[in-house]
Amino acid sequence: MAASLIRLHFHDCFVQGCDASILLDDSSSIESEKTAIQNDKSIRGYEIIDKAKAEVEKICPEIVSCADIVAIAARDASFAVGGPSWSVKLGRRDSTTANKNLATSDLPLFTDNLETLISRFSKKQLSARDMVALSGK
Ligand code: HEM
Known part of the structure; x- marks a missing residue:
């Protein structure tokens, strides 16, 4: 799940900053980011974060954020x-x-061309060089 957890962090941070907003489910006041096309059925690792949060809460309640x-x-x-x-x-x-x-x-799409990808990252103050480094294998 290592790769999935890295992607989860990336897709969290690209939307409103690194605030765990990606973890929120649909409710009367929330339209979940989980169902955005870039996340739907391809983001994995939610249950690992839930498990870690539950363990942390046992030792140190209401201190450590999900973010x-x-x-x-x-x-x-x-x-x-x-x-x-x-x-x-x-x-x-x-x-x-x-x-x-x-x-x-804001999240990159697999159909984006290079120009669009560079522009998406630059909106987050990340350069084309940053984008390539972050996307590297
Ligand atoms: C540059 C633009 C990017 C595009 C268009 C893009 C698109 C995608 C797509 C379409 C997938 C496959 C999702 C699926 O399983 O169906 C994927 C997987 C993945 N991406 Fe990106 N991505 C980009 C940048 C990044 C960056 C910057 C990172 C790291 C910070 C990243 C990390 C990953 C990882 C780790 C996976 C595999 C996740 C898994 O196996 O659960 N990607 N990406």
């Missing part, structure tokens, strides 16, 4: 399978809102 858990899970997943590690600053607050429209409009 921090998603960020740490991505880093630890990378390191666990021999990929790079990086330091993760903590203190992200969990969002109480999600934005399906923003997910649909």
